Amino acid sequence: MLDGIAAILRRMGARTINSIWRLGLATRFFFLTLMYSGPSFRRFHLVIKEIFSSGVLSLVIILVSGLFVGMVLGLQGYETLQTYGAEESLGVLVSLSLVRELGPVVAALLFASRAGSAITAEIGLMKATEQISALEMMAVDPIARVVAPRFWGAVISMPLLAALFSAMGIFGGYLVGVVLIGVDEGAFWSQMQAAVDFQEDILNGVIKSVVFGGVVTVIALYEGYDAPPTAEGVSRATTRTVVTSSLAVLAWDFVLTSFMFRGV
Amino acid sequence: MSDNLVEVRDLSFAYADRLVLQGVNLAARRGQVVAIMGNSGCGKTTLMRLIGGQLKPTQGQVRVDGESVGELKLRDLYRLRRRMGMLFQFGALFTDMTVYENVAFQLREHTDLPEEMVRDLVLMKLNAVGLRGAQDLMPAELSGGMARRVALARAIALDPMLIMYDEPFAGLDPISLGITGDLIRRLTDTLGLTSLVVTHDVQESLKIVDYVYFISEGVVVAQGTPKEIRASDLSYVHQFVHGEEDGPVPFHYPAPAYAEELGLRHA
Ligand SMILES: Nc1ncnc2c1ncn2[C@@H]1O[C@H](COP(=O)(O)OP(=O)(O)OP(=O)(O)O)[C@@H](O)[C@H]1O
Ligand SMILES: [Mg+2]
Numbered sequence: 001m002l003d004g005i006a007a008i009l010r011r012m013g014a015r016t017i018n019s020i021w022r023l024g025l026a027t028r029f030f031f032l033t034l035m036y037s038g039p040s041f042r043r044f045h046l047v048i049k050e051i052f053s054s055g056v057l058s059l060v061i062i063l064v065s066g067l068f069v070g071m072v073l074g075l076q077g078y079e080t081l082q083t084y085g086a087e088e089s090l091g092v093l094v095s096l097s098l099v100r101e102l103g104p105v106v107a108a109l110l111f112a113s114r115a116g117s118a119i120t121a122e123i124g125l126m127k128a129t130e131q132i133s134a135l136e137m138m139a140v141d142p143i144a145r146v147v148a149p150r151f152w153g154a155v156i157s158m159p160l161l162a163a164l165f166s167a168m169g170i171f172g173g174y175l176v177g178v179v180l181i182g183v184d185e186g187a188f189w190s191q192m193q194a195a196v197d198f199q200e201d202i203l204n205g206v207i208k209s210v211v212f213g214g215v216v217t218v219i220a221l222y223e224g225y226d227a228p229p230t231a232e233g234v235s236r237a238t239t240r241t242v243v244t245s246s247l248a249v250l251a252w253d254f255v256l257t258s259f260m261f262r263g264v
Numbered sequence: 265m266s267d268n269l270v271e272v273r274d275l276s277f278a279y280a281d282r283l284v285l286q287g288v289n290l291a292a293r294r295g296q297v298v299a300i301m302g303n304s305g306c307g308k309t310t311l312m313r314l315i316g317g318q319l320k321p322t323q324g325q326v327r328v329d330g331e332s333v334g335e336l337k338l339r340d341l342y343r344l345r346r347r348m349g350m351l352f353q354f355g356a357l358f359t360d361m362t363v364y365e366n367v368a369f370q371l372r373e374h375t376d377l378p379e380e381m382v383r384d385l386v387l388m389k390l391n392a393v394g395l396r397g398a399q400d401l402m403p404a405e406l407s408g409g410m411a412r413r414v415a416l417a418r419a420i421a422l423d424p425m426l427i428m429y430d431e432p433f434a435g436l437d438p439i440s441l442g443i444t445g446d447l448i449r450r451l452t453d454t455l456g457l458t459s460l461v462v463t464h465d466v467q468e469s470l471k472i473v474d475y476v477y478f479i480s481e482g483v484v485v486a487q488g489t490p491k492e493i494r495a496s497d498l499s500y501v502h503q504f505v506h507g508e509e510d511g512p513v514p515f516h517y518p519a520p521a522y523a524e525e526l527g528l529r530h531a
Contacts, residue, residue: 130356137316139345140373 026222033151033218036144040152046145050153054115058161061114062107066165069102070094070172077173078181090183091192094173095166099196099205100261103166105253108212111158112245116220119150120241123224124234132225147225151217158213159206166205204260211256212249219245266330269294269426269458270315275324276482277307277314284310286482287324292426292475297452297459299469301504302479308462309353311479312428315460316350317341328426346374349419349427353434355411357403363390363414364399370421389417393447409440413447420451426458427451433465441465445472466505470494478504
C-alpha cells in the first residue's frame with residue numbers, strides 16, 4: 001500500500017522534473033535559434049522557401065476555416081443581437097471577435113496541426129536518416145541551416161495567415177448577415193469601421209499571432225530535433241507537438257489578452 | 265607535418281555507462297586506405313563519430329592533421345570538418361533536394377563560386393562515381409548502392425584530405441562491390457586523400473586497402489597489411505577472414521541458457 005503510494009509519488013516527481021528539464025532545454029534551443037539566425041537573413045531565399053512550405057501550403061485550410069467561422073459568427077451574432085434590436089452592430093461583433101481573438105488563436109491552432117506537425121516530422125526524419133549528422137559533418141550548423149529558417153518562415157507567415165483568416169471570417173459574416181439575412185449593408189460596414197481601432201485591435205492581434213507563430217514553431221522544431229531517431233519516436237513527437245503547442249497557444253493567449261485589454 | 269593524418273591514442277568512449285571503446289590505438293598514414301574491421305556492434309561507427317568530432321572521447325585523444333579533435337572549439341571543429349568527408353552507413357542524402365543539389369550543397373554553403381563553376385564541379389564529381397546521368401533524380405528514386413555513390417560524390421565535393429566510409433560495401437551486389445572498392449582506391453590515389461574504411465567485408469577490403477585494424481570488445485586485437493592479415497594465425501583474425509561461425513567471436517549476444525529460456529529445464 002505505502003509502497004504503491006510512494007511509487008506513484010516518485011513517478012509524478014520524475015515527470016515533473018522531466019517537464020521542467022524539457023522546458024529549460026526548449027528555452028535554450030529558442031535562444032540558440034535566435035543566435036544562429038544570421039544566415040537566415042543573409043540568405044533570405046531559405047526563409048522564403050519555408051514561408052512557402054508552412055505558410056502557403058496552410059492557406060487552403062486557413063481560408064476555408066475562416067469562412068465558416070465567420071459564417072457561424074454571423075448566425076449566432078444575429079440571433080443574440082436581434083433580441084436587443086442591435087442587429088446593425090453585427091459587423092462590429094464579427095470583426096472584433098475575429099481580429100482580437102479568433103483570427104490569431106484559431107489560425108495558430110490550425111497552423112499547429114497543419115504546419116507544426118509537418119515541421120516536427122520532417123526534422124525528426126532528417127535526424128533519423130542521419131541528415132542532421134551529415135550537415136554537422138559537412139561543417140554546416142543544423143540550427144542555422146535547418147532550424148532558424150523554419151522559425152522565421154513561420155513567424156512571418158503566421159500574422160499573414162491570421163489576417164487572411166480574419167478577412168475571410170468577416171466576409172463570411174457579411175455573407176450570412178447581409179446577403180442572407182438582410183442586415184443593412186451600410187450599417188454593417190460603417191459601424192465596423194468606426195469600432196475597430198488600429199492600435200487597440202489590429203496591432204494587438206498582429207502581436208498575438210507573431211507570438212503564437214513563434215511559440216508553435218519553437219515547440220515543433222524542438223520536438224523534432226529532440227525526437228528519438230526511430231519511427232515510433234518521430235510519431236510520438238509529432239503528436240506531442242500538436243498537443244503541447246495548442247495548449248501553449250491558449251495559455252499565451254490568456255496572458256497576452258490580460259495585458260492588452262486590461263482597460264477595456 | 266606528421267606522416268599520420270589520423271592518430272588515435274588510448275581512446276576510450278562510453279555511452280552513458282556502457283563502455284564501447286577501451287583504449288584504442290590506431291593511425292592512418294597520409295595517402296593510404298586504412299580499414300577498420302570488427303563484428304557488428306563493436307563500435308566502428310562510434311569510432312568514426314569520435315574522429316569526426318561528433319562525440320567527445322571519455323579518455324584519450326584523437327588527432328586529425330595534428331589537431332586534437334575532442335578539444336577543438338566549435339568554430340575550429342567546423343573549419344577542420346570542411347577538410348573531412350564522411351560517407352554515412354545509409355547515405356544520409358538530403359531527401360528534399362535532387363542528386364545535383366545534394367552534391368552542390370557544400371559548394372553553395374562554403375564557397376561563393378559562380379553557378380557555372382559549381383555546375384562543372386558537380387558534374388565532375390558525379391562523373392567520378394558514374395552517376396552523371398542521374399543528376400536530376402531525387403534521392404528516393406535511387407537504389408541503396410546508387411544513393412551511397414551520390415553520397416560519396418557529395419563527400420568529395422570540396423576535395424577533402426580525409427574521407428571516412430561507414431560500411432561502403434554493405435548490401436551491394438558483387439559487381440557494385442568491386443566497383444565501389446575500386447572507386448575508393450582510385451579516389452584516394454588520384455585526389456591524394458586518405459581514406460578510413462569501416463567495414464566487415466573482409467575479402468573485398470583486403471583487395472584495396474593498405475593497412476587493416478581489427479577491433480573487438482573495444483580494443484584493437486590485430487593489425488597489419490593485407491598480406492600479414494591473410495597469413496595471420498591469430499584465431500580471431502582467422503575466423504574473420506575465413507568467415508567461420510565458431511571461434512572467439514560468438515554469434516550469440518550474451519543470453520541465459522537456451523533450454524532454460526524455452527522452459528525445457530526447470531530451475
Ligand atoms: N546513441 C547510442 N546510445 C547508446 N548506445 C549506443 C548508441 N549508439 C550505439 N550504441 C551502442 O554502442 C555499440 C557500438 O555501436 P556502433 O554503432 O559503433 O557499432 P558498429 O560497430 O558500427 O556496428 P555495425 O557494424 O552494426 O554498424 C553498440 O553496442 C550499440 O548498442
Ligand atoms: Mg555502424
